[in-house]
Amino acid sequence: MSLRHAALGLLSAGPASGYDLLKTFEISLAEVWPATQSQLYGELGRLAKEGLVRVVSEGPRGRKEYEITEEGLAELRHWLVEVAPNLSRRNDMLLRVFFLDQVDADAARGYLERLAQQAVHEHDQLRGVRESVISQGDDALRMYGDIALEWGLRLTAAQRDWAEWAAARVAALEQQKAGHAAAE
Amino acid sequence: MSLRHAALGLLSAGPASGYDLLKTFEISLAEVWPATQSQLYGELGRLAKEGLVRVVSEGPRGRKEYEITEEGLAELRHWLVEVAPNLSRRNDMLLRVFFLDQVDADAARGYLERLAQQAVHEHDQLRGVRESVISQGDDALRMYGDIALEWGLRLTAAQRDWAEWAAARVAALEQQKAGHAAAE
DNA sequence: CAGCGACATTCCATTAGTGACATGTCGAAA
DNA sequence: TTTCGACATGTCACTAATGGAATGTCGCTG
Numbered sequence: 001m002s003l004r005h006a007a008l009g010l011l012s013a014g015p016a017s018g019y020d021l022l023k024t025f026e027i028s029l030a031e032v033w034p035a036t037q038s039q040l041y042g043e044l045g046r047l048a049k050e051g052l053v054r055v056v057s058e059g060p061r062g063r064k065e066y067e068i069t070e071e072g073l074a075e076l077r078h079w080l081v082e083v084a085p086n087l088s089r090r091n092d093m094l095l096r097v098f099f100l101d102q103v104d105a106d107a108a109r110g111y112l113e114r115l116a117q118q119a120v121h122e123h124d125q126l127r128g129v130r131e132s133v134i135s136q137g138d139d140a141l142r143m144y145g146d147i148a149l150e151w152g153l154r155l156t157a158a159q160r161d162w163a164e165w166a167a168a169r170v171a172a173l174e175q176q177k178a179g180h181a182a183a184e
Numbered sequence: 185m186s187l188r189h190a191a192l193g194l195l196s197a198g199p200a201s202g203y204d205l206l207k208t209f210e211i212s213l214a215e216v217w218p219a220t221q222s223q224l225y226g227e228l229g230r231l232a233k234e235g236l237v238r239v240v241s242e243g244p245r246g247r248k249e250y251e252i253t254e255e256g257l258a259e260l261r262h263w264l265v266e267v268a269p270n271l272s273r274r275n276d277m278l279l280r281v282f283f284l285d286q287v288d289a290d291a292a293r294g295y296l297e298r299l300a301q302q303a304v305h306e307h308d309q310l311r312g313v314r315e316s317v318i319s320q321g322d323d324a325l326r327m328y329g330d331i332a333l334e335w336g337l338r339l340t341a342a343q344r345d346w347a348e349w350a351a352a353r354v355a356a357l358e359q360q361k362a363g364h365a366a367a368e
Numbered sequence: 369c370a371g372c373g374a375c376a377t378t379c380c381a382t383t384a385g386t387g388a389c390a391t392g393t394c395g396a397a398a
Numbered sequence: 399t400t401t402c403g404a405c406a407t408g409t410c411a412c413t414a415a416t417g418g419a420a421t422g423t424c425g426c427t428g
Contacts, residue, residue, distance in 0.1 A: 001384080002276050009283035019406050033279050036386060041407060061393045061406050073286070080284065081291045085277040085299075092186050093269040094335060095217050099193035100264065100328045102257070107265045108328075115269075143357060144284045144292075147350045151278055158342040166331045173327060185414080203376050220416060225377065245376050245423045375424070384415075394405075 003043050006033045008052060008076040011068040015056055018044050018064065031152070047072070097166075105174040109167050116163035123156035187227050190217045192236060192260040195252040199240055202228050202248065215336070231256070281350075289358040293351050300347035307340035 006029060010021050018041050025035045044066060047053040052072035057065045068076070093115065100108040130149055133142070190213060194205050202225050209219045228250060231237040236256035241249045252260070277299065284292040314333055317326070 002274075002279060003384080005283075006279055009279070009286070012283060012286050017406075029279070029282070031273050032275050032282070034274070034385095037407080038387080038409075039385060041409095059406095063406060076283065077287055080280050080287055081295050085280060087277060089215050090186075090218070091216050093271060094332055095186060095190055095193070095213070096264050096269060097328055097332045097335070098213070098216070099189075099196060099260065100331075102193070102196050103261055103264055111265050143353065144281055147284075147353065148278055148281045150350070151281070151346050154342050154346050155339075158338050162335050162338050166334070169327065169331065187414080201376075206376095218415095221377080222379080222417080223415060247376060370428090372427090377421085379420080380418085382416080386413075388410085390409080392406085398401090
């Protein structure tokens with residue numbers, strides 16, 4: 001149930017409408033905690049009913065500006081440091097690896113090589129983001145964004161290395177088997 | 185919708201009952217694709233109805249032994265190499281990092297240090313698994329299990345390094361601020 | 369042979385997440 | 399001035415996942 005905390009977190013930076021938050025979810029938070037409108041608007045309603053956020057003003061087009069309340073802030077801080085992060089570990093990519101013996105070595109190697117390429121691509125994109133962000137200053141405010149970005153960079157680098165290593169292992173086994181076959 | 189593929193994957197290694205599969209989900213697949221009984225039994229029923237698996241025998245206690253069919257195997261192979269892995273990117277731990285500026289530097293540092301400790305712990309556990317597995321031979325059959333294990337080892341190592349680095353950065357900023365305060 | 373623990377399945381209520389549709393308003397540009 | 403795209407919210411149907419309860423059987427051990 002972290003969508004609510006994501007919403008609270010965004011509102012902790014200042015009041016915003018559901019529409020505003022949605023934009024942030026699509027842009028900044030898409031890689032970490034994607035959300036659809038239906039979910040977000042629903043959650044905002046619930047948060048308001050529970051008093052963790054409050055409607056501060058109604059703008060044009062029925063726009064409702066939400067503000068985080070003291071209770072909301074308390075809940076956010078509580079969640080941040082006192083609630084154990086549940087490492088939601090579902091990993092489609094890794095699940096496939098377990099069953100890769102169901103396809104031939106060529107296909108398996110292809111899969112792993114594609115993973116490596118994807119990792120390189122994502123890594124490059126993140127580097128691009130860092131370049132574009134590095135120009136505008138204020139170290140203190142940007143720190144946690146930087147730290148998150150660094151996580152992405154390290155993860156994609158590790159993923160690339162691993163996938164390349166794995167592809168090489170599969171290739172080595174392929175070779176070995178080919179050798180055996182030739183020797184018979 | 186990968187639960188079905190996880191089930192198919194497990195059944196590709198040989199017939200088993202829902203109960204058997206559940207054990208595997210709890211033990212081997214828990215870190216990659218957890219599943220509850222309600223989900224698994226439901227999915228097995230659906231898979232059977234669609235002809236991807238088949239009940240081969242009914243044992244004592246109403247036990248139903250499922251076997252993967254040709255269609256099931258085809259679907260599994262298709263999924264393995266032709267369907268784009270959706271990197272399910274929801275990450276509770278990283279989401280918190282974005283909002284860590286809502287707590288003081290000490291608490292933030294504490295959070296990151298705990299992450300590092302957890303990563304070390306998980307890394308050690310995985311090393312234990314590797315040690316216990318390394319004794320029984322057959323390189324070829326174990327390869328993909330090894331590759332998956334290696335992923336875990338590399339990921340936890342990277343996570344530890346990152347968390348330590350991040351904690352140090354937060355500490356550095358803390359120092360810097362303390363210096364500023366003293367200078368005033 | 370009594371009883372218990374492992375085996376084994378089914379069902380249900382609830383929450384989280386997806387995707388699409390419906391509805392309407394405002395502001396700027398052609 | 400009309401019209402179009404961005405703004406803005408709400409709702410619905412559906413699937414995936416969680417967690418727990420209910421129900422019963424088999425096989426071993428005291």
